[in-house]
Amino acid sequence: MAEATGLRNLQVVDDWAADVEVFRGVPWGKAMMWIFLLSDTFIFTCFLTAYMTVRMTTSEPWPNPSEVFALEAFGVPVPLLLIAIMTFILITSSGTMAMAVNMGYRRRRGPAALLMVITALLGASFVGMQAFEWTKLIMDEGVRPWGNPMGAPQFGSTFFMITGFHGLHVSAGVVYLAVVAWRVWRGRYEKQGYDIVEITGLYWHFVDLVWVFIFAFFYLW
Amino acid sequence: MAADTGQQHPISVYFWIWTLLFVFSAASYTVDYIGFQGYMRWTLIIIFMMLKAGFIVAIFMHMRWERVALITAILVPPGALLVLVALMAMESDYTWATRILYFGEDPAPVPLPPPSH
Amino acid sequence: MAVEAQVPYQEAIEVHHPHSWITKYWFSQDHKVIAIQYGITAIGVGLVALALSALMRLQLGFPDTFDFIDPEAYYQFITMHGMIMVIYLLTALLLGGFGNYLIPLMCGARDMVFPFVNMISYHVYFLSVIVLLASYFVPGGPTGAGWTLYPPQAILEGTPGVDWGILTMLGSLAIFIVAFTMGGLNYVTTILQARTRGMTLMRMPLSVWGIFMATVLGLLAFPALFVSAIMMLLDKTIGTSFFMPAISSIGETLDYSGGSPLLFQHLFWFFGHPEVYIVALPAFGIVSDLISTHARKNIFGYRMMVWAIVAIGVLSFIVWAHHMYVSGMHPWFGFFFATTTLIIAVPTAIKVYNWTLTLWRANIHLTVPMLFAIAFVITFVMGGITGLFLGNVIVDVPLSDTYFVVAHFHMVMGVAPILVIFGAIYHWYPKMTGKMLNDTLGHIHFWVTFLGTYIIYYPMHYLGFVGVPRRYFANGDMAIIDSSVEMLNQTITVAALIVGIFQAVFIWNLIYSYFRGKDSGHNPWKATTLEWQTPETPPRHGNWEDKKLPTVHRWAYDYSVPGEEDDFVPQTAPQTGSQPAT
Ligand code: HEM
Ligand SMILES: [Cu+2]
Numbered sequence: 001m002a003e004a005t006g007l008r009n010l011q012v013v014d015d016w017a018a019d020v021e022v023f024r025g026v027p028w029g030k031a032m033m034w035i036f037l038l039s040d041t042f043i044f045t046c047f048l049t050a051y052m053t054v055r056m057t058t059s060e061p062w063p064n065p066s067e068v069f070a071l072e073a074f075g076v077p078v079p080l081l082l083i084a085i086m087t088f089i090l091i092t093s094s095g096t097m098a099m100a101v102n103m104g105y106r107r108r109r110g111p112a113a114l115l116m117v118i119t120a121l122l123g124a125s126f127v128g129m130q131a132f133e134w135t136k137l138i139m140d141e142g143v144r145p146w147g148n149p150m151g152a153p154q155f156g157s158t159f160f161m162i163t164g165f166h167g168l169h170v171s172a173g174v175v176y177l178a179v180v181a182w183r184v185w186r187g188r189y190e191k192q193g194y195d196i197v198e199i200t201g202l203y204w205h206f207v208d209l210v211w212v213f214i215f216a217f218f219y220l221w
Numbered sequence: 222m223a224a225d226t227g228q229q230h231p232i233s234v235y236f237w238i239w240t241l242l243f244v245f246s247a248a249s250y251t252v253d254y255i256g257f258q259g260y261m262r263w264t265l266i267i268i269f270m271m272l273k274a275g276f277i278v279a280i281f282m283h284m285r286w287e288r289v290a291l292i293t294a295i296l297v298p299p300g301a302l303l304v305l306v307a308l309m310a311m312e313s314d315y316t317w318a319t320r321i322l323y324f325g326e327d328p329a330p331v332p333l334p335p336p337s338h
Numbered sequence: 339m340a341v342e343a344q345v346p347y348q349e350a351i352e353v354h355h356p357h358s359w360i361t362k363y364w365f366s367q368d369h370k371v372i373a374i375q376y377g378i379t380a381i382g383v384g385l386v387a388l389a390l391s392a393l394m395r396l397q398l399g400f401p402d403t404f405d406f407i408d409p410e411a412y413y414q415f416i417t418m419h420g421m422i423m424v425i426y427l428l429t430a431l432l433l434g435g436f437g438n439y440l441i442p443l444m445c446g447a448r449d450m451v452f453p454f455v456n457m458i459s460y461h462v463y464f465l466s467v468i469v470l471l472a473s474y475f476v477p478g479g480p481t482g483a484g485w486t487l488y489p490p491q492a493i494l495e496g497t498p499g500v501d502w503g504i505l506t507m508l509g510s511l512a513i514f515i516v517a518f519t520m521g522g523l524n525y526v527t528t529i530l531q532a533r534t535r536g537m538t539l540m541r542m543p544l545s546v547w548g549i550f551m552a553t554v555l556g557l558l559a560f561p562a563l564f565v566s567a568i569m570m571l572l573d574k575t576i577g578t579s580f581f582m583p584a585i586s587s588i589g590e591t592l593d594y595s596g597g598s599p600l601l602f603q604h605l606f607w608f609f610g611h612p613e614v615y616i617v618a619l620p621a622f623g624i625v626s627d628l629i630s631t632h633a634r635k636n637i638f639g640y641r642m643m644v645w646a647i648v649a650i651g652v653l654s655f656i657v658w659a660h661h662m663y664v665s666g667m668h669p670w671f672g673f674f675f676a677t678t679t680l681i682i683a684v685p686t687a688i689k690v691y692n693w694t695l696t697l698w699r700a701n702i703h704l705t706v707p708m709l710f711a712i713a714f715v716i717t718f719v720m721g722g723i724t725g726l727f728l729g730n731v732i733v734d735v736p737l738s739d740t741y742f743v744v745a746h747f748h749m750v751m752g753v754a755p756i757l758v759i760f761g762a763i764y765h766w767y768p769k770m771t772g773k774m775l776n777d778t779l780g781h782i783h784f785w786v787t788f789l790g791t792y793i794i795y796y797p798m799h800y801l802g803f804v805g806v807p808r809r810y811f812a813n814g815d816m817a818i819i820d821s822s823v824e825m826l827n828q829t830i831t832v833a834a835l836i837v838g839i840f841q842a843v844f845i846w847n848l849i850y851s852y853f854r855g856k857d858s859g860h861n862p863w864k865a866t867t868l869e870w871q872t873p874e875t876p877p878r879h880g881n882w883e884d885k886k887l888p889t890v891h892r893w894a895y896d897y898s899v900p901g902e903e904d905d906f907v908p909q910t911a912p913q914t915g916s917q918p919a920t
Binding site for chain 3: 016017018019020021022023026028029031032035036038039040042043046047049050053054057058059060145146147152153154156157158161165
């Protein structure tokens with residue numbers, strides 16, 4: 001695949017000018033997943049832009065996320081403790097996913113399926129922690145989508161909407177991973193090859209990617 | 222479709238990136254923990270964020286090894302979003318200013334004290 | 339995996355042949371059947387929108403005559419009419435219908451890359467239509483918020499359908515977007531990755547280019563509508579305040595506070611303007627092919643046409659706030675958006691010049707598709723020029739929300755694409771059914787529609803100038819409104835009713851010709867593009883012979899090539915060596 005590295009800018013013109021396909025050697029499913037992720041990027045960015053707008057326009061104080069999301073550990077409040085753990089878990093799951101892709105292409109379907117299951121479990125635990133975080137916010141801090149005791153009501157609405165939408169993506173990803181892992185394990189892709197693991201991986205890494213932005217813009221602003 | 226020719230790279234690369242992502246996350250967390258404010262805070266947070274995002278896309282999603290045709294097709298369109306974000310930031314400032322002007326609410330939301338540890 | 343491996347891969351795809359009636363006509367995975375399903379549904383729901391426009395016109399032409407049209411009902415008509423026309427008719431018909439039908443055939447593919455997803459796409463679209471039409475059966479009826487659905491008013495007491503109608507509308511839009519995404523991903527991937535041998539992007543017919551760019555716009559613009567629909571649903575149902583500022587309504591202070599109505603308008607138009615081009619670009623592409631084929635001449639400036647489509651697509655993302663000049667947005671934006679809006683006129687004008695130059699000294703056959711194509715160019719120029727007026731802040735401010743705007747957008751994105759759709763149906767019906775549409779009926783349909791729409795919309799410019807406001811149930815005795823308005827409104831209404839009724843001629847033609855039409859043969863228009871070179875008409879499931887896809891040797895516009903026997907050379911004909919390769 002690396003034949004024309006010296007003349008990359010020409011290679012790109014050649015690719016767009018070619019017949020049959022623009023993305024040489026890219027399977028249909030993978031091309032389609034990339035384009036879907038591009039569309040999904042627009043969805044998440046619109047959500048985040050809406051959040052930015054309501055946050056910048058509100059004349060009420062915005063609750064301080066480091067405090068709101070602090071957890072008590074060994075008797076001292078540690079800011080964003082749970083968020084840090086969740087971030088760590090999601091990054092780790094991205095690592096196991098990447099290894100699953102690798103194993104798939106080596107046609108070691110046992111390890112590939114196992115790594116995917118681990119990824120799914122990490123994802124599920126992320127969703128579990130999110131549920132815990134939501135519960136704490138609702139029960140202990142009194143945050144509701146329509147208001148909260150600490151300031152701008154948009155704090156709760158944007159938080160629940162954006163993390164909720166992200167959480168739905170993670171949950172869908174867990175199901176998707178489980179299904180593909182099961183099929184990999186059963187040897188369903190022996191003939192057609194293991195692109196599917198990479199495609200599933202693209203989706204999963206994207207979910208991680210979105211979290212990077214949520215982490216920076218929601219929790220650290 | 223023929224397999225075994227797809228994206229295959231040494232596992233060690235993934236371990237490296239995993240470590241880096243961990244380090245950058247820890248770094249941005251530290252920015253908050255120390256309580257940097259203003260430009261310092263935002264420069265650091267955005268740099269770490271972009272580094273993390275870049276590594277995830279480039280290495281985990283294998284963008285680095287894709288052909289330029291795919292890279293451009295995916296990375297160019299989000300430029301439209303940058304226009305949206307930039308203009309909405311301007312718009313928000315303006316809305317905020319008019320709110321203060323016409324409704325005369327407290328112009329400076331009381332800055333919360335940095336978290337005390 | 340080498341490219342060479344790809345074509346045999348596609349050639350060898352075994353299409354799963356359906357057996358029962360259900361899998362053949364209802365749950366079919368054949369892109370041609372799905373296209374026709376999309377087409378029939380879109381036209382069906384479009385007729386509802388047409389009926390609603392007739393009711394509106396009755397009220398406007400003869401106020402105080404029809405008891406069953408009260409202001410509430412009028413608002414509901416407007417809203418449903420506008421939304422159905424833009425989304426459920428035009429978007430669905432041009433992309434779901436023509437996109438589905440033409441892409442695989444014109445690119446030389448067996449089918450869409452993921453036929454199953456394509457099938458689901460149609461059924462989800464169907465669901466969205468059902469939910470939309472359910473609006474008329476829920477308590478309170480459909481929403482009357484206008485097709486722009488601006489909050490706060492869209493979800494406050496006083497707007498019709500505030501309890502249920504707004505929910506079905508927003509829900510239906512979200513479902514539609516899911517359907518569109520499934521279809522759109524297929525169209526884009528098929529065009530990028532599944533063309534046949536020799537079919538480079540720069541040999542694709544402009545129809546495919548227009549549909550391609552429109553689909554890309556859809557995939558990137560619908561997210562903004564999706565997000566705004568979700569947020570408004572939350573504002574309405576659980577009382578968040580994304581778009582709702584502190585407000586008091588009918589003497590009562592509501593629980594909302596701190597939201598931004600301007601945010602909705604920005605998100606809506608970040609979708610809404612590209613949407614205009616989602617409708618326009620496929621029409622641009624298709625009309626280019628119609629003009630070239632029926633004028634027996636290559637399209638003028640093919641490359642320029644392609645780049646103009648791409649440029650319009652890109653620019654359409656940075657002009658959105660020209661719909662918001664009177665919204666109270668940031669005062670600097672007017673300048674920015676007026677500038678970008680006027681820039682977009684450049685590639686658009688290039689296209690118009692190229693259509694005209696294609697017709698120049700051509701061997702024009704005034705077939706029905708050609709008549710519609712020429713009518714499109716005229717109408718589009720008309721609507722485009724008023725668009726240049728409205729793009730300037732200083733001109734738009736007094737004209738905003740008057741009938742001038744109604745005239746402008748009906749010309750440019752209502753009538754113009756509809757004319758192309760008619761032309762395209764007359765053009766491709768023979769391929770879809772193997773029968774020609776009746777020519778006489780076609781001419782009647784054309785002249786009534788074309789002249790009728792001018793009687794309808796031309797005077798509306800004047801109405802706008804004298805200050806008749808848009809979205810008004812009745813003008814009453816408003817002193818500013820000239821006495822000529824009443825007579826004009828009656829004329830418009832009569833014309834609109836005639837045009838509406840004459841669409842029956844078209845529907846009848848579709849049905850009649852299917853059973854009684856002349857056999858068309860494989861290539862009645864002597865066209866060059868691949869869909870006319872299929873071994874069967876209508877093409878079978880899988881389009882081409884088993885294990886054999888066509889090979890493309892030339893661009894799509896070899897008409898009247900000097901030295902050739904016929905006045906057209908199909909794309910599949912090998913180059914003879916004397917001409918330069920394109
Ligand atoms: C013979 C055909 C048509 C007639 C007689 C007609 C008539 C009307 C009328 C009377 C209005 C309401 C104007 C007002 O009170 O402010 C309207 C609005 C509208 N129409 Fe049409 N129309 C036709 C076709 C179309 C088509 C093909 C489109 C496709 C784009 C379209 C899109 C719209 C839109 C977007 C609105 C604005 C709705 C709103 O204000 O929320 N119309 N039309
Ligand atoms: Cu516009």
